[in-house]
Amino acid sequence: MFKIKRLPIYFTLVAMLFAASCKDSEKGKETEVETDYAGNELPVNTDSEEAMEAFKEGLEYFDKGSSRKARAKFDEALKHDPDFVSAQMYRSYTANSAKDWATNRDKFMALRDKANDAEVMMIDITEAGMKSDLDRELEISKKMVEKYPKSARAMDNLAIFYDNNDEEEKAREHWKKALELNPEYVPAMASLGTSYLFDSPEDKGQAKKYFDMLVKKAPNSPRSHILMGDYYRDQDQLEKALASYEKAASLDPEDEGALAKSGHANSILGNYEEARQNFKDAREVSEFGTNLSAEANTYVYEGKSGEALKFLDEGTKSLDTLDVPESNRNIGKFQAAITAAHIAMHDGDAKRLEQIVNNLKSISKKLTSDANSPTVTANQNAFMNYWDTMLLVTQKNYKEAMNKAETIKKAVDSLNNPDKLNPYHRALAIIHYNMGNTEKAVEHIDQTDEDYIHDKYWKAKIHEKAGNTEEAMALYEEIAEERFNSIEFALIRDEVNQKLDKNKAS
Known part of the structure; x- marks a missing residue:
């Protein structure tokens, strides 16, 4: 898979946290509603007080990680003012499928002649992201900071750019x-805590510091407790x-994320029946009920x-009976197929893997078409070339x-992304490992x-095969300490523990 800390590739732009609140020149409107809530100093233009009220509520949900509730509020704002550019922008960021993202992204970009200066910058950043023009994206993000210091x-927004391009220290800075500009700004607290917890160089003490701050500033937000x-x-x-997680669910019984997180914890604890019930409960309250992968783990x-x-x-077949948009069903099918592909590959079941990969290609084409983005197309082509190579x-x-692996590299040649060759190098590493x-x-x-735990696992196996036992066991120790649920970890946990036990016994 591609780097797991990233959002799904058709939501590449979702992470851009942007909004507005100081008065600026108006474009395309006769009046303006001013905003004055702390820390959101970018201009927002609308002549509808009802639209502004809904937008502010949506932004608060968005900041606290509740995209579903935020989306409803942005839709409400757009009903009051269809030309409310910032509301349309955030509606695209809270999209629930590839098609929904593309539709609302295009509506946002079509409002350029009605946008204020900040919104025009965000349209330009969106265009740059779709073209994988990182230099342009960085240039505009820096200009935004200069214009709105x-x-x-x-x-x-600038921090997120650095984070998305593996410059963690700059992102944290x-x-x-x-x-410093706004001590109440919860998205930065959440991002800092998450960065220190998961991304190298890690600092668990700093992670706890920012999560404590987040819970204190937003005690009623499920995301704080998650x-x-x-x-x-x-730990x-x-x-x-x-x-x-249960506290988070008590704050919002319809938060599928909180219920699923309980399932992940129960999975690691070995409480499998409880975990499966958690995942079923999460699907029951979710918007579409299509996530099957965690329960399969x-x-x-x-x-x-x-x-x-x-x-x-069986779960994938049942998705077609759901009364939900096809694009959303396809997301569930895509996730399920990826999980199944990992299982078949790990078990060495080439016949099953071939069936899964062929099915995955069909779903990938639909999602790529829905997203209608050159960057998404390139990434999906590379992704499918990777699975052809693994087959x-x-x-x-x-x-x-070996020859097929080169097509992974070729597919992303037009992209300007520091992580684009990770699947290519992983594929070649696995091939060379098998060839000795x-x-x-x-x-x-x-x-x-x-x-990424899967890359760490292969690194350990390669060192072990090369006779570098000390390096291999150190990596296996790190893997064994994993407490987060993924199909990759589920497949390798027992093997890793057995290797460590055998090494200790010897």
Whole structure:
């Protein structure tokens, strides 16, 4: 998979946190409603007080991580004022599918002649992102900070650019500046805590500091308690993590994220029946009920990969009976197929993997068409070329796999992204490992994502095969300490623990 800290690729632009509040020149309107809430100093233009009220409520939900509720408020704002540019912008950021994102993104960009200066900048950033023009995106983001030097959101936007491009120290520096501008600005607290918790260089003490700050500033936000639960889970304090997730669910019983997080914690604890119920409850209250992957993981933890594949097959078929938009059903199918592909590959089931990959291609084409973005198209082409390569590896056709791996690289040649070659290098590392070329395998695996557990696992296996036992066991130790639920971890946990036990016994 691509880097796991990223949002799904058709939501590449969702993470741009931007809004407005100081008076600026108007474009295309006769009057303006001023905003004065702290930290949101960018201009917002609307002549409707009702639209502004709905927008402010939506922005508060958005800041606290509740996209579903935020989306409803932005829709309400747009009913009162269809030309409310910032409301349309945030409506695109809270999209719930590839098609929904593309539709609302295009509506936002079509409002350019009605946009104020800040909104024009955001339209330009959106265009640059779609073209993978990082230089242009950075240039505009910096200009935004220069034009609105008191805006925490402008600073946040620049921080997110650095974060998305693996410049964590710069990202943290700018999030801290955002908090200096507005000590109440909760998105920066959440981002700092998450960055220190998950991204190298990690600092768990700093993560706890910002999560404590977040809970204090937004005690009624489910996301505050979810993130605190993530901290406790990382520290192997799973009961405390569960308590935090349950607190989040009590604040909003319709927050599927809180219920699913309880399922993740129960999965790590080995409470598989409880976890499966958590995931079922999450689907029940969710907007579309299409997420099957996490529940499938519970069977893998139990050593029942066949049961997991059966669950995914039956669940995927059931998605077509749901009265939800096709694009949303396809997201669920896509996630389920990726999970199934990992299982089949790990089990060495080439026949099953070929069926899954062929199905995945069909779904990928639909999502790519829905997104209607050159960047998404390039990433999806690379993604499918990666799985074609993994199929050839599973079939032990290493020479052809080597040639196919080059198509991964070619697919993203037009993109300007520091992570774009991670799947390419992972594929080559796996191929060389299977061919016994450990020196080449090390060379490629060293160019992948150090924070992605699957890359860390392959790095450990390669070092182990090369006879570098100390390096391998150190990596296996790090993997064994994982407390977050993913199909990759579910598949390798028992193997890793057995290797460590054997090494200790010897």
